[in-house]
Ligand SMILES: [Zn+2]
């Protein structure tokens with residue numbers, strides 16, 4: 001439960017005196033957030049306003065912004081990708097853990113603080129791009145030698161199948177890259 005991560009926690013005692021506003025950066029190291037698979041991150045910025053609601057519930061609304069370092073899905077080049085996620089959470093002791101959905105979370109009525117790491121992490125995952133590319137026309141890597149085809153044409157004779165797919169990719173021109181992506185059976 002305890003993340004050891006004060007920047008991601010709301011002090012519920014402080015909240016009794018009135019709404020709490022907080023803004024600051026979060027540590028970039030992945031440990032507390034379990035962000036290993038989400039790409040390295042330069043100190044995300046978190047801003048929120050927390051206020052007590054009815055019957056022991058708490059509302060926390062705000063924004064999370066971060067610069068993500070992702071790999072281009074075609075050429076594997078590093079991309080800097082700005083992420084911005086607006087969130088509006090309600091933590092409610094009347095909600096059971098299995099009833100959590102759509103930004104509504106359970107809340108231990110005896111808790112002294114509220115942990116934002118898990119809900120924010122969910123928003124984070126939802127806010128990430130499905131198919132990041134370095135540029136619309138990225139040509140990807142040679143399927144034979146692995147050369148970056150954006151930088152040079154390696155001169156390899158690639159499988160006719162690959163060439164056909166390359167032409168098709170051009171025609172589709174990145175409209176629906178997911179749908180146009182060929183299966184690599186090599
Ligand atoms: Zn690329």
Ligand SMILES: [Zn+2]
Pocket residue numbers: 142143144145146147154155156
């Ligand atoms: Zn090649």
